[in-house]
Amino acid sequence: MSEKRSTRDETARTSEVIDTVRDNAVRIIDEVVRVQPQFAQSISNLQLDYTQTVKSMIQTALANQKEISSTLNIPQVPQLSEQVAKQSTEITNNIIHSVGIFNQFCVNALDAARENVKICNRTVDAATEFSNNILKTWTSYWSAQQQFYRA
Numbered sequence: 001m002s003e004k005r006s007t008r009d010e011t012a013r014t015s016e017v018i019d020t021v022r023d024n025a026v027r028i029i030d031e032v033v034r035v036q037p038q039f040a041q042s043i044s045n046l047q048l049d050y051t052q053t054v055k056s057m058i059q060t061a062l063a064n065q066k067e068i069s070s071t072l073n074i075p076q077v078p079q080l081s082e083q084v085a086k087q088s089t090e091i092t093n094n095i096i097h098s099v100g101i102f103n104q105f106c107v108n109a110l111d112a113a114r115e116n117v118k119i120c121n122r123t124v125d126a127a128t129e130f131s132n133n134i135l136k137t138w139t140s141y142w143s144a145q146q147q148f149y150r151a
Contacts, residue, residue, distance in 0.1 A: 069076075
């Protein structure tokens with residue numbers, strides 16, 4: 001009788017340890033989920049501040065060039081100026097188009113990754129159910145064998 005109680009006590013302790021580890025892992029994930037929006041917002045704010053700073057730098061630098069150019073009265077060849085403006089507009093349009101394509105690619109990749117996470121979750125659930133069914137079958141078989149040999 002003492003041996004059965006000891007085995008039950010050990011099983012109960014093992015179960016408590018597993019429950020504690022599970023609960024702690026879930027708490028960690030819950031904490032990450034809790035702080036993630038704040039983290040994402042901080043990154044977004046940094047990106048916005050950075051892009052605003054870059055825009056300001058570009059505007060200031062080109063305004064200074066324009067001021068220097070007009071102050072020094074540097075002559076410009078009209079055909080060259082037109083060609084530079086035309087090529088600059090063409091390059092800008094190509095970059096904007098590329099950004100749109102890149103954005104769509106990234107959104108599609110993230111959607112695919114999200115779908116893969118869902119598939120992985122369903123796979124883990126199926127594998128867990130399968131393992132539990134095997135464990136129940138073996139436990140049932142083992143119990144039946146123990147009863148057969150006791151009789």
